[in-house]
Amino acid sequence: MTKPNAPQGILLLGNPNAGKTTLFNALSGHRARVGNYPGVTVERRSATIEIAGRRVELLDLPGTYSLSARSPEEAIAADALFSADASSHVAVLVVDATALARNLYLALQVLETSMPAVVALTMMDDAEKQGVRIDVDVLSKTLGVEVQPLCVPRREGIDDLRAAIARAFERGARAPLRIESEVDAWVERVEAAALSSNAANTTSARAYAAWALLSLGGDELEGVPSAVRAAVDEVHRATDARAIDVALVGARYRFIDALVAEAQTDEARPSRTERIDRVLTHPVFGIGIFAIVMLAIFEALFTAAEPFMELIEGGVDALKELAFAVLPEGILRDMITEGIIAGVGNVIVFVPQIAFLFLLVTLLEDSGYLARVAFVIDRTMKGVGLHGKAFVPLLSGFACAVPAVMSTRTIERRRDRLVTMLALPFMSCSARLPVYILVIATVFPSDERVLGVFSQSSLALFSMYAFSVVMTLTAAALLRRTILRGPTPTFVLELPPYRMPMLGATLRTVWEKVRGFLVEAGTIILAFTIILWALLTFPNDPAREAYFEAERERVVATMSGAEAEEALAELDAEESARVLRESFAGRFAHAIEPALEPLGFDWRLGVGLVASFAAREVFVSTMGMVFSLGETDEEDESLRDELRAATWPDGRPLLTPLVGVSLMVFFVLAAQCMSTLAVVKREAGGAKWAVFLFTYMTTLAWIGSFLVTNVGRALGLS
Amino acid sequence: MSSAVRRLSEVPVGERAVVRALHGERFLSRRLMEMGLLPGVEVEVVRRAPMGDPIELRLRRYALSIRREDAATIEVEPSR
Known part of the structure; x- marks a missing residue:
């Protein structure tokens, strides 16, 4: 019998792919609260539902084949089960009728406790199509609990299941099922x-x-x-x-x-899945289809997300202009436009890529194909100590590390997930491209042919991408052998039956991911944008402001028309260059110049490195500011000229081809992205992993850059 | 031990065998057994992945894939 005031709960347990989450949605009416289990980054979905007049907490436990555990994250289901009070909880055991035996194993482990339970027999329609008939009464009698057949997508059996759960609550603790063994x-x-x-x-x-x-x-x-x-x-x-x-x-x-x-x-009818797999995992067609699907993911991240990102960027710019026009001049206006609005922009600009990636990954996962992706590519990934499921996250890293890190959740084991998310930020993401373009166009202007075929610039660009892939795989292999050493990553993967994904559920999953990112990583990114803005703006200097104010008044008084406008624009650019130089970030860059000099970088490149924390492509616009050019982009010819003409105080040229390559190598290697760090903190379950990522990548970047510059110089290159 | 005993990794694609014993690392063996791959169960080797590894097995009405190096630790005998 239930105690009247004890908190009541339903634990939803089942194998992966058994339809557990679909059932959760059907029981909760899609009102999931999504969070993390404490200490482990495993998604925790729960909802408060009403069953026969009682309000109970429905908890969706992670899909598992067994309660047995080796790590804390595998033990979530067992912890929940053994710590829950059998007088106030009911276990709903989701059992896939198409693979009855394997699903019953987990069910038995639960039935060996005294917790009241109901078996929810899912996929009954699929079982029937495959010629499988199940005698529910025999099952129920032997297991000692009610067994409710279901077809969740058609909502068949849901109400009966609710009634059965209510009866289980009424009956209270059971006599445990006793299975004798020789031990x-x-x-x-x-x-x-x-x-x-x-x-x-x-x-x-x-x-x-x-x-x-x-x-x-x-x-x-x-x-x-x-x-x-x-x-x-x-x-x-x-x-x-x-x-x-x-x-x-x-x-x-x-x-x-x-x-x-x-x-x-x-009746042992051959299944539809088997016929589909003959094609999808075929030595020739299988690889072809695999390549097409991966290309589609790539396209979605690069091409399809692009217009939405431009729209967001355009909207943010418009908002900035509006705020700029409406608000009175001053530091508050600057903070709102360059700190807060820019910060919000820095957060939501990731939404299209996250949404597209999770739309595709969820469709692939729910259809059953994601397991085949891992099956097809595991042989390649094994060499560097990665799991076949690490492929999609790594590939996504070419577009952006943020959604890529988030997609590592499809990898089952924490250690495999950590190796993947700590290695994939090396993948050359799209934010690095403007930096490469600027640097390459600056240092290889003549674009000579190498071996008569390849242009210098395309060769340089290709080298950076190839280098990033080599570094990612090397990092994974090294992490696996050092700090993340542990049990050999096993590859024991069910290839679930192909099923038609449900679009509504998929879209809701996508929204959950986006919302999780906005709430948890977004706030950190926003805060960092404001801090970074402050570092690039403060301290204020009244004397400097007064000087430029006087200069502007002089221009207005003495010139007119186009001439005045030009002079004013020049003054603005000159002022922002001075503000930048005298800012905390500028001073910091000056202070660390001795550490940058061995790489061939001066403080001006240094301040660009600091600013590019907001996003790597910000390096380009910061260079524009440093060289008093105002707003610029990577295609700007005047910026290239300024960079080519830039020298050290003693007259040596700054950005030589060698230093250009060194700078690009730095960008490949450095964790120069606060958004990646914010999302790693969230997904790895702790700031220490973000700190580790930053430290090891930036150290490597310094070493890599140092080697390029100094080995190059020793070889007589410039 | 009869000469018919061999490793699961040696069973040709399309053939069946009965598991005799699991000699792999304890937790791997436990996981496989809990997923129903334990002594006495009949397994069919359905296919190899396009690059030869891993392999796909069929047992207890579902498909399971494992690496060949792990399949090599599983001892099997011919189907009855």
């Missing part, structure tokens, strides 16, 4: 330790003991009572851990095999 004596020893340390309630202690025996030993789990750990260690010393694993898993599957034999008839 029961060992299970009992651990069960005693679990009881003495209150690790689980009395009736679920046996289930907890079996879980501990399978999970512990060489694990990274936290919060397991030391008495339980000691008992498992003792058992593992006394007998072979693997023999216990075989016995425990074997006993469950013996039970399942007997049950499936009785409850299921299978």
Whole structure:
């Protein structure tokens, strides 16, 4: 019986691809609260729903094939189950009717506890099409809980399921299902330790003991009572851990095999999935289709997102102008336009790429093709210690690291995910391109042919992209062997049946991703934009302001027409160059010039490096400001001329071809992007990873640049 | 041990075999067993990925892919 005031909850458990999230949406009416589980970056979806007059918390646990765990993130489902009160919670076990046996394994683990439960038998329509018939009564009788067949997309069985859940709440705690095995004596020893340390309630202690025996030993789990750990260690010393694993898993599957034999008839019709896979994973067609799909992702990020990004940029500029015109002149106006509006612009400009990438990734994932992508490309990724699922995030890195880092969530294990997100910012993203274009056009103006075929500029550009790919893969391989060393990344991947994705659900997923980015990473990006603006603007200098004011008045008094306008524009450009030079960022760049000089960079390039934290392409406009040119872009011929003419105080030219290459190498390697750092902080689950990313990439950038400049000089290049 | 015993990685595409024992790393073996690939179960090798690795298996009405190096740690015998 339920206590009247205890918080009540429903735990939704099931295998990946079993239709768990679809069922969650159907039960919650799409009102998910999305967050993270504490300490791990696994999405936590919950909703408050009403079941037979009670308000209960519906929690969508991560899809898993088993409760057994090795790392904290794998233990989320087990933690939720063993810590929940069986008198106030109900487990809904989502079981895919097309793969009954494998799905029942997880269900059994839950049914071995005393928590009230209902089995939701999904994909009944698919099972029927495949000639599978399931006797629900036999299933229900053997498992000791109600079994509700469902076809969620057609909303069949949902109301019955709600009624069954309400009855389960009424009945309260169950007698646990007891599965005997030949290692029961060992299970009992651990069960005693679990009881003495209150690790689980009395009736679920046996289930907890079996879980501990399978999970512990060489694990990274936290919060397991030391008495339980000691008992498992003792058992593992006394007998072979693997023999216990075989016995425990074997006993469950013996039970399942007997049950499936009785409850299921299978005509063994060849499935539609098998026919589709003959083409999609074919040695020739498979690779071709793979290439086309990947190209489509690439196109979507580069081409399709472009007009939307331009629209946002245009809108932000218009808003800036409006604010500029409406607000009184002064520091507040500058802060609103260059700090806040620009900051909001810096955040929402990512939305189109995030939305397009997640639209495609979600469609691919829900259709089942994403698993085939991993299957086809895993052989290539394995060489650098990456998982096949790391391919799409890496590819997306060519467009922008921000959505790419977010898409690493499709990778199952935390360690694999971290390696991927810490390596992919090397991929040459589209924000680096304007920098390359400016530098290449400046230092290779004649565009000579190399070997009579390739132009110098295209060769230089290609080298930067190739270098970025080599660095990404090298970084992944090194991270895997050093700080993220751990169990070999395994590739055990279900290739789920192909299913038609549901557009409504897909769009909602896309919106959840966008919203998550805006709320969590967006605020950091906004704050950093304002800080960066302040660093590039302050301190104020009344004397400087008075000087330029007087100069302007002089121009207005002595000149007229076009001449005056030109003189005023010149004064504006000169003033912003002075403001920049005398700003905190400018002073910082001056201060670190001794560290930049070995790379061949002076403080002016240095201030560009600082400013490009907002986004790498800002380097170009900052150079325009430094050289008193006002607004410029990478195609600006006058900016190139200024850069070519720039010298050190002693008259040596600044941006030689060698230093140009060195500067581009710096841009390939440096984590010169606060948005990437903000999103890594969110996805890696801690600022320390963002700090690590920044430190190791920027150190590498300095070393790489130093080597290019100094080895080049030693070889007599300039 | 009979001469018919071999590794799962050696089973040709299109053929079936029955799992005898898993000799891989403990957690990999546990994961495979919990997904239903345990001694006594019949497995069909459906195909290899276009680049030869990983392989796709069919067991218990679903498709599972694993790398060949991991398949090499699984001992199988001919189907009955």
